[in-house]
Amino acid sequence: xxxxxxxxxxxxxxxxxxxxxxxxxxxxxxxxxxxxxxxxxxxxxxxxxxxxxxxxxxxxxxxxxxxxxxxxxxxxxxxxxxxxxxxxxxxxxxxxxxxxxxxxxxxxxxxxxxxxxxxxxxxxxxxxxxxxxxxxxxxxxxxxxxxxxxxxxx
Amino acid sequence: xxxxxxxxxxxxxxxxxxxxxxxxxxxxxxxxxxxxxxxxxxxxxxxxxxxxxxxxxxxxxxxxxxxxxxxxxxxxxxxxxxxxxxxxxxxxxxxxxxxxxxxxxxxxxxxxxxxxxxxxxxxxxxxxxxxxxxxxxxxxxxxxxxxxxxxxxxxxxxxxxxxxxxxxxxxxxxxxxxxxxxxxxxxxxxxxxxxxxxxxxxxxxxxxxxxxxxxxxxxxxxxxxxxxxxxxxxxxxxxxxxxxxxxxxxxxxxxxxxxxxxxxxxxxxxxxxxxxxxxxxxxxxxxxxxxxxxxxxxxxxxxxxxxxxxxxxxxxxxxxxxxxxxxxxxxxxxxxxxxxxxxxxxxxxxxxxxxxxxxxxxxxxxxxxxxxxxxxxxxxxxxxxxxxxxxxxxxxxxxxxxxxxxxxxxxxxxxxxxxxxxxxxxxxxxxxxxxxxxxxxxxxxxxxxxxxxxxxxxxxxxxxxxxxxxxxxxxxxxxxxxxxxxxxxxxxxxxxxxxxxxxxxxxxxxxxxxxxxxxxxxxxxxxxxxxxxxxxxxxxxxxxxxxxxxxxxxxxxxxxxxxxxxxxxxxxxxxxxxxxxxxxxxxxxxxxxxxxxxxxxxxxxxxxxxxxxxxxxxxxxxxxxxxxxxxxxxxxxxxxxxxxxxxxxxxxxxxxxxxxxxxxxxxxxxxxxxxxxxxxxxxxxxxxxxxxxxxxxxxxxxxxxxxxxxxxxxxxxxxxxxxxxxxxxxxxxxxxxxxxxx
Numbered sequence: 001x002x003x004x005x006x007x008x009x010x011x012x013x014x015x016x017x018x019x020x021x022x023x024x025x026x027x028x029x030x031x032x033x034x035x036x037x038x039x040x041x042x043x044x045x046x047x048x049x050x051x052x053x054x055x056x057x058x059x060x061x062x063x064x065x066x067x068x069x070x071x072x073x074x075x076x077x078x079x080x081x082x083x084x085x086x087x088x089x090x091x092x093x094x095x096x097x098x099x100x101x102x103x104x105x106x107x108x109x110x111x112x113x114x115x116x117x118x119x120x121x122x123x124x125x126x127x128x129x130x131x132x133x134x135x136x137x138x139x140x141x142x143x144x145x146x147x148x149x150x151x152x153x154x
Numbered sequence: 155x156x157x158x159x160x161x162x163x164x165x166x167x168x169x170x171x172x173x174x175x176x177x178x179x180x181x182x183x184x185x186x187x188x189x190x191x192x193x194x195x196x197x198x199x200x201x202x203x204x205x206x207x208x209x210x211x212x213x214x215x216x217x218x219x220x221x222x223x224x225x226x227x228x229x230x231x232x233x234x235x236x237x238x239x240x241x242x243x244x245x246x247x248x249x250x251x252x253x254x255x256x257x258x259x260x261x262x263x264x265x266x267x268x269x270x271x272x273x274x275x276x277x278x279x280x281x282x283x284x285x286x287x288x289x290x291x292x293x294x295x296x297x298x299x300x301x302x303x304x305x306x307x308x309x310x311x312x313x314x315x316x317x318x319x320x321x322x323x324x325x326x327x328x329x330x331x332x333x334x335x336x337x338x339x340x341x342x343x344x345x346x347x348x349x350x351x352x353x354x355x356x357x358x359x360x361x362x363x364x365x366x367x368x369x370x371x372x373x374x375x376x377x378x379x380x381x382x383x384x385x386x387x388x389x390x391x392x393x394x395x396x397x398x399x400x401x402x403x404x405x406x407x408x409x410x411x412x413x414x415x416x417x418x419x420x421x422x423x424x425x426x427x428x429x430x431x432x433x434x435x436x437x438x439x440x441x442x443x444x445x446x447x448x449x450x451x452x453x454x455x456x457x458x459x460x461x462x463x464x465x466x467x468x469x470x471x472x473x474x475x476x477x478x479x480x481x482x483x484x485x486x487x488x489x490x491x492x493x494x495x496x497x498x499x500x501x502x503x504x505x506x507x508x509x510x511x512x513x514x515x516x517x518x519x520x521x522x523x524x525x526x527x528x529x530x531x532x533x534x535x536x537x538x539x540x541x542x543x544x545x546x547x548x549x550x551x552x553x554x555x556x557x558x559x560x561x562x563x564x565x566x567x568x569x570x571x572x573x574x575x576x577x578x579x580x581x582x583x584x585x586x587x588x589x590x591x592x593x594x595x596x597x598x599x600x601x602x603x604x605x606x607x608x609x610x611x612x613x614x615x616x617x618x619x620x621x622x623x624x625x626x627x628x629x630x631x632x633x634x635x636x637x638x639x640x641x642x643x644x645x646x647x648x649x650x651x652x653x654x655x656x657x658x659x660x661x662x663x664x665x666x667x668x669x670x671x672x673x674x675x676x677x678x679x680x681x682x683x684x685x686x687x688x689x690x691x692x693x694x695x696x697x698x699x700x701x702x703x704x705x706x707x708x709x710x711x712x713x714x715x716x717x718x719x720x721x722x723x724x725x726x727x728x729x730x731x732x733x734x735x736x737x738x739x740x741x742x743x744x745x746x747x748x749x750x751x752x753x754x755x756x757x758x759x760x761x762x763x764x765x766x767x768x769x770x771x772x773x774x775x776x777x778x779x780x781x782x783x784x785x786x787x788x789x790x791x792x793x794x795x796x797x798x799x800x801x802x803x804x805x806x807x808x809x810x811x812x813x814x815x816x817x818x819x820x821x822x823x824x825x826x827x828x829x830x831x832x833x834x835x836x837x838x839x840x841x842x843x844x845x846x847x848x849x850x851x852x853x854x855x856x857x858x859x860x861x862x863x864x865x866x867x868x869x870x871x872x873x874x875x876x877x878x879x880x881x882x883x884x885x886x887x888x889x890x891x892x893x894x895x896x
Contacts, residue, residue, distance in 0.1 A: 018404070037370065095790055098798055099543055101495045134494070137801030
């Protein structure tokens with residue numbers, strides 16, 4: 001068992017893991033941060049997306065060893081229902097989620113994009129989110145919400 | 155935007171009479187709403203009784219207990235809207251409890267797009283019965299004739315004004331003790347103030363901020379994580395297990411019940427690693443047919459019966475000399491529910507009963523399954539619904555529940571099982587394959603002289619209580635055997651004037667993979683065949699397919715949605731295919747229509763596509779849909795469902811087919827079973843026809859049905875190539891274009 005120091009949603013945390021290959025996904029969920037979802041474990045669907053030092057990554061493909069010393073932001077850390085992040089506020093306003101299992105990944109990937117490109121084009125939003133799958137068909141609303149959150153349209 | 159905390163899921167769930175605590179994953183001890191199997195309501199749960207649906211508390215708030223569940227389709231707001239409207243109380247005074255067998259009436263599975271049209275209508279009738287009773291009680295107390303009283307804001311008041319009396323005061327802690335009165339008068343829709351409003355769904359804020367507790371996030375104190383190692387081939391038996399292969403996995407315990415093999419442990423990741431490390435040997439089994447042979451094998455049988463689904467007119471009508479006769483075969487392959495989150499359940503099996511937490515569409519049905527599997531009286535089994543990743547029928551949720559129950563019973567602790575991605579894609583029950591052959595004749599005036607549909611489809615075994623589940627099968631627990639496919643023979647005939655027509659189903663005894671009901675069971679493939687074939691008839695006589703549809707329809711609601719779709723599409727009448735299709739990008743438009751199940755929603759759908767000649771890639775650019783589901787309870791909810799229907803079915807039509815070799819499913823991840831991605835989603839325009847005077851019918855399935863036909867018709871218009879086999883992959887489209895041009 002080794003300890004790994006990292007910052008999660010603004011707080012310094014020391015987490016124990018039996019092996020450095022343990023995916024960040026399971027570390028976060030073990031801490032009660034269950035917004036981050038297991039979808040495939042293969043980096044194909046995006047449901048487990050978090051920000052690592054401000055960049056969107058698949059937490060199922062990010063070993064705790066790689067996250068050591070870094071800053072992790074999850075959907076819970078982005079904002080709350082009382083004080084939502086602009087992306088969360090837009091997702092609520094546009095009534096985006098159906099089942100909502102992909103919503104974490106949609107918002108976190110979009111947050112990664114907006115950090116790099118504050119005013120993306122619709123095509124940029126679509127192509128950034130191509131790696132985030134949705135089965136219910138909430139896509140149209142996702143794009144609308146991301147555009148609105150970046151202060152465009154909505 | 156609604157951020158009102160009173161609408162949070164937690165509050166809604168806590169509205170019920172359930173309060174004993176348990177721990178969520180990690181540190182969320184305050185989230186509590188459920189307890190063990192022994193809990194049961196101190197009131198009747200008969201779906202015939204008003205008290206099964208409504209409890210009015212002393213403070214005047216109402217708890218609505220509903221057997222139908224919100225799978226992401228918005229019942230969590232729509233059904234309370236119907237109840238609040240009919241009772242005469244603000245919707246913020248209603249708490250909603252759903253899908254808990256200990257507290258909600260059995261209203262049947264949340265399936266077949268019946269949530270509103272049956273479940274909601276039942277709740278509405280219960281509310282109307284309650285309102286009538288409350289008014290009668292108030293009439294006595296106030297000494298005013300019932301006819302002069304009305305309900306509003308949780309009070310009964312004289313219509314003329316003056317003091318009222320609250321529901322809580324009228325009931326004074328008593329129950330209604332009334333049966334649902336089918337004659338209890340319903341509110342006049344013109345007086346509606348809550349139904350018809352696009353109220354926000356109460357779960358959206360928590361889903362958008364990461365605090366919504368899904369089935370996959372639920373945990374109990376002392377709970378173990380479990381994984382099941384499925385056989386290497388379908389039908390294989392377990393020859394040997396090398397326990398030493400997981401000796402380094404601290405605290406992981408192996409559980410074997412005949413061919414059922416599972417692992418449990420305290421830490422989920424450790425269990426997953428052990429699952430990957432475990433060495434075991436399975437017998438060889440090659441039970442599957444060659445995939446390419448499935449359509450021909452479906453025609454060969456064996457069949458349990460042939461059924462004439464519908465038919466009118468002569469068997470051999472006179473075909474006029476100017477008529478054209480067409481015959482075509484359409485095939486829809488097996489498809490997966492492909493839920494975003496692998497199926498999950500938690501079971502707590504004890505000597506005196508069982509509690510199962512599930513995301514199944516049918517908690518009451520699952521209660522019966524668990525009772526039968528483990529020889530428990532049904533009243534000792536409690537099944538509690540929690541939201542899962544979307545299921546669109548019966549996916550793996552019920553199997554995961556049985557897995558968790560088997561492991562919990564063996565381990566003597568509560569066990570959570572979440573499937574891995576390869577389990578979900580590999581082992582979820584599949585949408586069945588469908589083969590249709592249609593022949594017909596049409597005269598030069600566009601009159602359909604003759605129409606014959608034959609379909610070859612896996613049967614839905616009569617009286618089968620449920621699909622045989624995987625875990626119990628491997629564990630050697632006897633289960634009723636058979637197939638469950640849903641109502642897959644509906645919409646097999648033309649919705650247009652056709653005096654001589656018949657639809658015959660050849661019911662197959664077997665299916666290559668375990669089938670189940672997958673969204674709009676059967677209707678998607680049937681409408682694909684019927685509406686493609688109608689276009690083939692139109693093309694045979696050189697007529698515009700939209701005009702010809704209008705000519706064949708007599709139902710004014712059908713005509714309305716078709717005309718509105720034609721308007722949205724700015725449709726210019728001309729025959730298909732388009733005359734200009736020589737360039738590298740070929741463009742076309744298509745249209746399709748359905749009267750869902752011939753008795754529910756009316757809708758028409760138009761589509762514009764561009765097809766790339768060099769690659770065969772279809773780009774759907776625009777979809778327009780006019781949709782009439784009668785009374786609209788929540789227009790934004792309906793729009794959301796129609797969008798979802800269109801996008802999901804475009805994915806199914808363009809990409810999806812479960813692949814398998816002779817032993818097992820080979821499409822076991824998102825690379826081998828791709829679905830539509832963000833960049834490919836078209837512009838969608840929806841026109842909702844509002845008919846407050848009509849009963850509310852379903853919106854969760856109907857708009858899936860015409861998607862593939864509208865797409866195939868648009869591709870034909872663009873390219874002159876008729877696609878009759880799903881999915882319309884670039885390879886398939888390219889090959890068809892090349893065949894045509896050679």
